Amino acid sequence: MRASLAALVLCVFGITTGEFVIAGILPDVAADLDVSIPAAGLLVTAYAVGMIFGGPILTALTARYPRKPLISVLLVIAVAGNIASAMAPSYEILFVARVVTALVTSTFFANAIVIATSTSPPDKQASTVSKLVFGMNIAMVLGAPIGTLLGDQFDWRTPFFAIAAVCALGLVLVVRLVPEVANSGGSAWSELRVFGDRNVQLAIAVTATGSAGVLMVFVYFASLLTDIAGFASGAVAVMLLVYGLGATVGNVIGGRLSDRSPKRAQLGLLTLLACALLLMWAVSDSTVLIAVMVFLVGALGFSVIPGMQARVLSTAAQAPTLAIAVNASAYQLAAAFAGWFGGHVIDTAGLRAVYPVAAAITVLGIAVSVAAWSRETVRLAS
Known part of the structure; x- marks a missing residue:
């Protein structure tokens, strides 16, 4: 249980850092891709919109799939999205990569919460959720500042490569440590x-x-x-x-x-x-x-x-x-x-x-x- 939860927390940390890190490297992104700061700021908006609308839709459409294989696929998409962000030759491609990565964020977090709480005692559900949210806290306290530091020391693409590596490690740990948990098995409509x-x-x-x-x-x-x-x-x-x-x-x-x-x-x-x-x-x-x-x-x-x-x-x-x-x-x-x-x-x-x-x-x-x-x-x- 603890090893499984730790694997999920690491994944939440990696994915959430991918959301936060753009704020610290925004001027460098704008300068390198030759766009204005407001245009670069739309990368933040695009991520939020992807989560708001894409998360529920993707979650409903994947309701029939077993949770462990599902979050594994979502992690693969997160790795690919962050690598695509790191290698993006243009603003437009970076924009699309950010949206694709955002689409999996809510669905992954939702499934991670259900997996974690389904294997915890009924009277420990809130504290179990708090441990997953701890991954978000660490992303805010350490992930984003470290990502900004990497961007300052190397370039703005380096943080995305680092995030992809963290998500890839999380994928390996999920495959090895996270138990199989059944999904609802219902249709999107149900x-x-x-x-x-x-x-x-x-x-x-x-x-x-x-x-x-x-x-x-x-x-x-x-x-x-x-x-x-x-x-x-x-x-x-x-x-x-x-x-x-x-x-x-x-x-x-x-x-x-x-x-x-x-x-x-x-x-x-x-x-x-x-x-x-x-x-x-x-x-x-x-x-x-x-x-x-x-x-x-x-x-x-x-x-x-x-x-x-x-x-x-x-x-x-x-x-x-x-x-x-x-x-x-x-x-x-x-x-x-x-x-x-x-x-x-x-x-x-x-x-x-x-x-x-x-x-x-x-x-x-x-x-x-x-x-x-x-x-x-x-x-x-x-």
Whole structure:
């Protein structure tokens, strides 16, 4: 079990680093391929769109296939996509390679969660999910910075070759260590029917509304830290590392709390997150206090994720893989909304207003969570 989970965590680390690393090497990509920075930025958008739309579709279409062979094929595609990215002679080919790689990301992560939780005790599902999310944390804390360093020392293509190597190693370990786990065996249509369940709808809505607030702050972190708190531009990378460390700690703690009491953990952690965002607003011009709050908000923002994923798993037992893929798309949509709405808030009320608005959105997430758990209580009582 531990060896299997470690193999899956390594794969999540490699694939997620492939998503994050482009941000650190974007200027080099733009210069080498002779495109503008905004055009190069579309490579990030393309990856997100591939995950939002491609993930659920691919997951539904592969519902009949056994999970271990499926994730092995997905890893092969990830290796090929990153090699194609590294060798891309033009912007257009790099764009296509990024989209193809993005298509497998949500489907792989969804299947990895189902494989891991199906071999863990029922009362350890949230902490098991948190261990897989740990691969994402390490990608944020170490993978992206190391990839940027490789790009600085060699060229922007080197990080993609390194990511391909990590995914290839993960493929070998998956073949050797991960057990066979049956898929649902249903058609794409039968998988899609699970979304007619109001409990599933609410569980996914909790992810979207509960994450959008903290994502809004994260999207505008650089401006908030430099223009409001007074950090030098060079300190932003350090603060992002602090945020990533907080996310790692919060992910582990949140998984354990959700195992013990899913309802109390979800409602309590979201409430603490809303309070932390308001406190961040109150101390937004203090360099020292904001540094502490960056760690705390990172911890609380990621502490809710394992419980949210476990909640989706429990409500969508008939099609858990597709539900997790759609849940990942909901998270990406929340990020897209956070960027758009946060920009609107800044234009109309100023940069500092991002904090209280983010807290208000998180309160909406609490309200949706209360509705979801109340419905569950009524269902169990009847």
